[in-house]
Amino acid sequence: MAERMLQFIHVPRTMPDKRGAKQRATDFAEIYDAFAADAAKAQASRCSQCGVPFCQQGCPLQNNIPDWLRLAAEGRLEEAWRVSSSTNNMPEICGRICPQDRLCEGICTIEQSGHGTVTIGSIEKYITDNAWAEGWVEPIKPMRERKQSAGIIGAGPAGLAAAEQLRRKGYQVTVYDAYDRGGGLLTYGIPGFKLEKDIVERRIKRLQDSGIKFKFNTRVGKKVTLQKLRDTHDTVLIATGVYAAKDLKCPGSGADGVHAALDYLTASNRKGFGDAVAEFDVGTLDANDKRVVVIGGGDTAMDCVRTAIRQGAKAVTCLYRRDRANMPGSQREVQNAEEEGVKFEWLASPEAILDTKGKAKGVRAARMKLGEPDASGRQSPVKTGETFNVKADMVIKALGFDPEDLPALFDEPALSVNRWGAVKVDYSTMETSLPGVYAAGDIVRGASLVVWGIKDGRDAAEAMHQAMKQDARASKVAAE
Template sequence: MRVQDFGEIIVPPTTTNIEVQAGRCTDCGVPFCQTGCPLQNNIPDWLGLSAEDELREAWRMASATSTMPEICGRICPQDRLCEGACTLHQSGWEAVTIGSVEAFIGDTAFDNGWVEPIRPAHERGESVGIVGAGPAGMAAADRLREQGYQVTVYDRHDRPGGLLTYGIPGFKLEKRVVQRRVDRLIDGGVTFVSNCNVGVDVTLETLRERHDAVLLAMGVYQARALSVPGGGPGDTIRALDYLTHQNRRDLSDPEGEGWYHAKGRRVVVVGGGDTAMDCVRTAIRQGAAEVVCLYRRDRENMPGSAREVLNAEEEGIRFEWLGAPKALLSKGGAVTAVRAARMALSEPVFGRRREIVPVPGGDFDLAADMVIEALGFEPEAFADHHPDLALTDWNTVAVAPRSAATSLPGVFAAGDAVRGASLVVWAVRDGQEAAAEIDRYLKARILEQAA
């Protein structure tokens, strides 16, 4: 059964499967799948090429708009993006499985050596420092190195990849898939500086002095805390800590002291996004006695991927919809249950999300000896990096309209650092666009100096 290990759950399709699935594309006059993709991928074109077994040309087209097709094909919530916008789906039929075709194209390209190494036509003397080795930072590094810039990526972790390496479980994204992207960047001349926490080990001002441009591509890792009576230090587990421990096991790291494991335990995960789904599906694979997902809204209003919910249900996870944590119950200093309030949704109002209101007398208890908080993430102390770095009201890095430029000359920002916790595909898009803007900035500066 798939819940007995952490390998990817998707059985690799055959070329015939891909040709049949890609051939279902109707090549509609208005490609809604493309407009539904944050990267604006040329989906109908590479579907058509795949249907004709022209996979190398399909790869060339897919990689023109995305630095990570094989990764996005695995982890994008296609049901909310390209496949959700597919004309077949909108007409009541099953959508073309765009994500599986995209991943297959990418894997085939790597297996056959079609992924060309980064070899700039001309080396440039300017250097760019990138803070964060996650999807935004890696995407920007790829594009900037192709233009010949000297690129150094600084990251707090001991391995590049950020969320791709430590946040997303192996059953959705095996780490070898991330590593081959990292290897391509290293082989192409990108330098990674690991275990370097900008703001602690090196200052932003030092990076500005060291490089001609700096890109802030840090993620947002500060977890929103569960604030209920009865909760104290150590009573709950932060989702990212829990997922990181399992990903380190998958990477064969020595077991660390206090690493979390759900074997034989009754687990309650609080939250309704994709991170919550990663946690419940990880817990069931670790051998939890019972896994319950507690979410305050109903299934239709859940922010996570509907496909992920279905996968979780197939794997034996139970969902308690319309339930909000009210208190933690303990005995002998250990949590024994989560007391929850039954909720109801308010009447719909046009243009507004429905409110949740408690149902009188609807309290209920969920037995638990392991409670995981998956309530989302907020920006960290970006203000500490530089007194003149402007922030938004949400404490993300402020950038100029339709730009990646920050309030500091020569400093740009992309990904979650700007938009808050979001999808990997948006981070890839932001990183690529920021790279293009940095390229224009540095070339314009040379022209100004020569004038």
């Protein structure tokens, strides 16, 4: 019998069980257990089935959240999965790593009424994990094969989403990626305690089994040029992401022991795969028995502090120049980090890296206060005149990412970029200044969320499909 909805008055909000901080801090396994079937149904039944669902408006993909919550509450899990996956190419990944507290759950109607949000992300994860276990997730079988092909540069969320959408329509798709594995930051940037890597690997394998070709260890601009891809394929998508780390502008930032966040996280994730990583193996990128300071307040900073804990750091401190309420990262991640032993220094900005004979030994930080709002509406941090020192053997810069210089890397000066280096597109089509070349994800919008990358990839794929369909019609008319 179907579960009755609107149970939020009687059923409290609950998350899946979370492993204890001491236990989980010793490994890189995900920290949340899976929902039991009854618990997932009970949580889904709390949905108020809004006529105008705010949760759906808060999701960049406009996922039909109330529909698949109702189906889950009624035990109709295959239908729930089909509804969920119709708008999202990797719902089990978004269910794990999306900051739901800032998106769908943050504006859930019953959250606003004081009853606590539906745990949307955990249910989304449960539905799709169950679909994989039951064998419902199968390789793509297009209704018909098309001769036209698409080349996609980048095997991250935007590139993978676009590849899947184009393959569904029967196009021949090849994905080129500089790394030796697919997934981009899903594989090498996000730690296993948030996203275990077999979750990403099975997505890649499904696409391979669907007929999508992957060419790894292929950096466009070196092994193959963009022009070569344009000559090879009917259309090309740039979905490289942004990987240039923003630098720390203070004295001593070049000292030994100061590292970019992505270098640190990539080394850790590679060790998780069993790879040989020279800088980790000699201790350079290993936090074991070190005093670690991470500078930044986003989700990447949270990934770094929690990774350092698991590597056996002696002490881990996070410096952020604004207060907790104004940090860009997920509040859930801050709570998890605090539970695991991370110390946060709010309203603190680095003034200098203290070093001895060129080796980092600490950070001098300025105490800040929040002043008048800036152009974005956020209060700007202002120095109070007070400083303090934090001991550190390793300093990790988690200040965000900028685009690489793609016109130079691709030897394509006609590829237009904005003043920040992001690729310019016509947002109605996602087409760049180069005809037949499209762009999606972080390389267009700047460092952002995985869910936005998926949306951009889907939008670009649809525009590429329309353009190739029009070209095919024109060729047919010309032949006649």
